[in-house]
Amino acid sequence: MEAAQETRNLTGIRQIILVLSGKGGVGKSTISTELALALRHAGKKVGILDVDLCGPSIPRMLKVQDKAVHQCDSGWVPVFVDQEQTISLMSVGFLLEKPDEAVVWRGPKKNALIKQFVSDVAWGDLDYLIVDTPPGTSDEHISTVEALRPYKPLGAILVTTPQAISVGDVRRELTFCKKTGLQVIGIVENMSGFVCPHCSECTNLFSKGGGEELARHAKVPFLGCVPLDPQLTKSLEEGQDFIQEFPKSPAFPAFISITQQILDGTLAQTS
Secondary structure (H helix, E strand, C coil), X not given: CHHHHHHHHHCCEEEEEEEECCCCCCCHHXXXXXXXXXXXXXXXXXXXXXXXXXXXXXXXXXXXXXCCCEEECCEEECEECCCCCCEEEEEHHHCCCCCCCCXXXXXXXXXXXXXXXXHHECCCCEEEEEEECCCCCCHHHHHHHHHHHHHCCCEEEEEECCCHHHHHHHHHHHHHHHHHCCCEXXXXXXXXXXXXXXXXXXXXXXXXCHHHHHHHHHCXXXXXXXXXXXXXXXXXXXXXXXXXXXXXXXXXXXXXXXXXXXXXXXXXXXX
């Protein structure tokens, strides 16, 4: 009966994309959030599954941190971000009694919750489900990939920053994808230069091009560079829709280009 319920909850999802990185602080949740918003603006219905159990930041980024999930006959009903119900979100952040409560759990409990997130959320019909993962290649990642494997995920987007140390960690994530049979959709280089809010000049605070070089070396697609932009930071802090509010931002075309490549790749795979 449980297996039938699980199948029913995921039957309406057309494509599943995981967002991975071997290192924390590279902006995985930012990429997941903006990708979901950009897909919504492209006319798609999107779900976000936040399995970063120790750092569930997406509810705040989408300004729904005070919402609660409810139960229905099919399981948990995810939180809808907009009135049109085009973006839905499930996160451990909705299950904590206090927003600042630390998730101090051993591996088995985390893995059990991840499996429950996959099986017990009533997503309904979705064009895309974006899965935001914690940093690393731990038990949680293996549990997530194994739980989703029967539903044939489209693949993974790997996020890095330009520095060599971050690129090295993402190289290990590439190995993880290879070992688990997860296709790599492409690599995104986040925080690729800082955009001055006054003159709009882009300065490379870190090095540049590490993500593109890694993609070339690994023979996987390079999806693009996203600059550090104060407008993007502001939108995430205030729970604004960056794609709608800041179309003139230098980061805007980067997200649109990444999203278009995802849409084109999906179309090519299904045609």
